[in-house]
Amino acid sequence: MLTIDEQISKIREDFPILNRKVRGNKDLVYLDNAATTQKPKQVIDTISNYYLEINANVHRGIHALSEEASELYEQSHKKVSDFVNSKFEEMIFTKNTTESINIVANGLEDILSKGDEIVLTRYEHHANLIPFQQVAKKTGAVIKFIENDDNYNLDMQSAENIVNDNTKFISFPHMSNVIGSITPAKELTKLGHEYGAMVHLDAAQSVPHMKVDVKDLDVDFMSFSGHKMLAPMGTGGLYGKEELLEKLHPFLFGGDMIEYVSYEEATWNVLPWKFEAGTPNVAGGLGLGAAVDYLENIGMDRVSQIEHYLTKHAMKRLEELDFITVYGPDANSRGGVISFNIIGGDNGMFVHPHDVAALMDERGIAIRAGHHCAQPLVTQIMKLPATSRMSFYIYNTIEEIDFAINSLVDVNKMFN
Ligand code: 7TS
Numbered sequence: 496m497l498t499i500d501e502q503i504s505k506i507r508e509d510f511p512i513l514n515r516k517v518r519g520n521k522d523l524v525y526l527d528n529a530a531t532t533q534k535p536k537q538v539i540d541t542i543s544n545y546y547l548e549i550n551a552n553v554h555r556g557i558h559a560l561s562e563e564a565s566e567l568y569e570q571s572h573k574k575v576s577d578f579v580n581s582k583f584e585e586m587i588f589t590k591n592t593t594e595s596i597n598i599v600a601n602g603l604e605d606i607l608s609k610g611d612e613i614v615l616t617r618y619e620h621h622a623n624l625i626p627f628q629q630v631a632k633k634t635g636a637v638i639k640f641i642e643n644d645d646n647y648n649l650d651m652q653s654a655e656n657i658v659n660d661n662t663k664f665i666s667f668p669h670m671s672n673v674i675g676s677i678t679p680a681k682e683l684t685k686l687g688h689e690y691g692a693m694v695h696l697d698a699a700q701s702v703p704h705m706k707v708d709v710k711d712l713d714v715d716f717m718s719f720s721g722h723k724m725l726a727p728m729g730t731g732g733l734y735g736k737e738e739l740l741e742k743l744h745p746f747l748f749g750g751d752m753i754e755y756v757s758y759e760e761a762t763w764n765v766l767p768w769k770f771e772a773g774t775p776n777v778a779g780g781l782g783l784g785a786a787v788d789y790l791e792n793i794g795m796d797r798v799s800q801i802e803h804y805l806t807k808h809a810m811k812r813l814e815e816l817d818f819i820t821v822y823g824p825d826a827n828s829r830g831g832v833i834s835f836n837i838i839g840g841d842n843g844m845f846v847h848p849h850d851v852a853a854l855m856d857e858r859g860i861a862i863r864a865g866h867h868c869a870q871p872l873v874t875q876i877m878k879l880p881a882t883s884r885m886s887f888y889i890y891n892t893i894e895e896i897d898f899a900i901n902s903l904v905d906v907n908k909m910f911n
Contacts, residue, residue, distance in 0.1 A: 499804050500893065506793070507890045509535035521859025524895045529672050529700060529832050529886035530863055531722045534782075538725055541785035545778045553777055554751055554768070568777050571784030572767065575732055578787045579717070580708040584766040585740065587733040588780050592699040593622040595718030595733035596666075598770060599695055600626035602743035603664060609635030611663040614692070616641045616649060616678070617876050618671040621868045623697040627666060636663070643876070647674045647823045654683055662692040669701035673867045673882065674823035675806075675832035677701075680712050688713070693739065699723060702732075703888075704802055704830055706795040709734050721779070726786035730779040733770070740766050747772035798889055802831040805887045805896060809833055812900045818907045822877060831887035834867075836879065837903065842911040848883040854906045855883075860899050 497505065507513050510533050517523045525533060545567075551560035553568045576586035589595045607613070613627050613636050631638050639662075642653040649667070658665065665687040670677050680696055687694040695716040701707055702717075703724030709717055716739070721730030735743065745752055745763060752772040754762045763769045790798060803826075810826040813819050813835060821835045837846040848864035855862050863884045866873040873879050885899060 499801055502793075502797070503801065503890060503892055506535075507892075509537060509789075510890050511536065513890060517859045517861075518857055521857075524858075524860040524899060526885040526887065526891065526895070526899060527861045527863050528888040528891075529723070529867075529884065531720075531728070532703065532725050532888050533890065534725055534727065534786075535789055537789050538727065538782045538785045542727060542778045542782045545781050550778075552774055564777055567784075568775070568780050571780045574784040574787045576734075578791065579702065579719075579732075579734060580710050581734045582737060584737050585709075585734055587735070587740075587767040587770040588775060588783070589718075589731045589733050589770075590729045590776065590779075591722065591731040592620075592697060592718045592720045593731075595731055596622050596695070596697065597626050598733055598746040599666075599716050599718070599735070599743070600630050601746045603627075603630045604633055605744050607631075607634040607636040607663055610661065611636040612659070612661040613638045614641060614654075614657055614662050614665040614667075614687075615639075616667045617643050618649075618668050618674065618676075618678075618872055619666075619869060620668065620672055620697065620699065621870070622699075623666055623668060624871070627664075641667070643676075646676075647671070647877075648676050648828070649678045649683070651679060651682060651686075654686055658686050658690055658692065660690055662687065662690050664693050664695070666695040666697065668697040668699070669707070670704070670830045670832070671823070671869075671872075672700050672832060673834050673869045673872055673884070675829035675834070676824050677828065677830060680714065684713050700830060700832065703790075705799045715739055721783040721786060724786055725789055727776075727779040727782040729776050730783045732783075737766060740770070743770075745769055745772065749773050751775075793889065801889050802887055805891055805893070806831045806833065808893055809885065809887070809896045809900070812897070816900070816904065816907075818911060819903065822882065832884065833886070834882040834884045836882055837907050837910070844910050846906065846910045848881040850910075851883045851903070851906055854909070855899065855902055858898075858902050860902060862899070 551564045553565040639657050644650045684694045693715045696714040698717050698719040702719035717734040722728045749772040807826040852864035865881050
């Protein structure tokens with residue numbers, strides 16, 4: 496068995512981009528994995544092999560290439576559905592979490608009516624907020640928010656106070672992309688079901704990082720992005736329980752999603768194709784399958800272990816620095832996302848995250864600064880203009896984290 500550091504070195508060999516230089520001759524230190532991850536050779540080869548050897552539309556032709564493309568595309572659906580323990584029919588390929596959530600929210604327009612309640616959390620990424628704001632406007636439903644405790648963990652007591660017989664739909668993130676806190680997904684789902692509500696999990700920040708089992712969690716819908724788990728840009732997934740997907744109105748209409756069409760009307764194709772209208776991103780879908788193979792080869796428990804190892808180290812080092820404020824729970828109850836600010840060095844100055852990120856970038860370090868597409872959380876709850884954020888994945892090293900943190904010491908010296 497390799498040590499974690501040895502395994503990371505081995506994994507890095509599959510990611511040629513990690514050897515590139517940026518900003519002159521600086522080694523790239525990529526710590527923006529919550530936004531998107533890098534792609535291993537195995538995924539890139541799958542995409543180029545599709546275009547070099549197979550390229551054809553799926554589900555249309557009876558010629559050899561179309562048959563091969565269709566077979567591989569379906570195999571990829573099978574891999575992804577197995578990955579989260581769903582049935583084949585229950586896994587729809589989308590272009591990202593945002594599209595997945597919009598499919599669900601669109602379907603709610605037929606289901607919700609005036610006075611019904613949608614329950615969200617204070618963490619929401621805009622993708623898990625705005626689609627429901629729109630549904631609420633169209634249907635007259637009301638949105639309520641579960642509060643956090645002082646450490647930005649979801650407060651189950653608040654959830655119990657808010658969820659009631661009027662609650663028809665609950666949506667929440669499995670892990671916050673700002674704070675890194677992990678929500679009690681199983682408990683909250685159970686609470687929703689006790690009141691007959693449907694539950695959607697925004698798993699954009701969990702499916703790439705931990706073993707997620709939709710049957711065990713018992714969520715009704717779940718959205719995630721392939722591009723945040725080594726797969727190509729423009730890939731994602733939506734899981735839905737079969738009986739609910741059967742009821743849900745399709746989002747896009749056209750080719751491939753139909754069974755029978757006349758000039759007057761149409762009937763819908765079987766699942767999952769009912770929700771995959773038009774020519775899909777076949778190369779992307781195959782790449783997503785290859786990414787799942789790659790992660791399963793490492794093992795999702797090992798993926799979590801590697802990230803926890805990196806996060807624990809980073810948290811320990813950051814906590815030693817009195818000019819750094821880290822937001823959210825301690826290393827043991829968070830994922831590999833760390834939001835922080837430089838506040839209160841010798842001059843007590845708040846260094847704007849955009850300055851921090853720009854100075855880190857000069858050293859070749861990619862971090863994200865801003866509200867991370869969760870503006871209400873950062874500005875209304877945390878009452879900050881922005882945070883800096885480091886986020887890790889399986890190819891990051893302790894040396895990279897040390898270099899980033901030593902660079903924060905330098906940045907602070909420039910201001911304080
Ligand atoms: N939900 C969560 C929890 C996210 O972190 C993101 C993306 C999304 C939904 C939307 O995913 P998309 O693939 O549809 O864009 N989060 C981030 C981020 O933290 N930085 O850039 C994108």
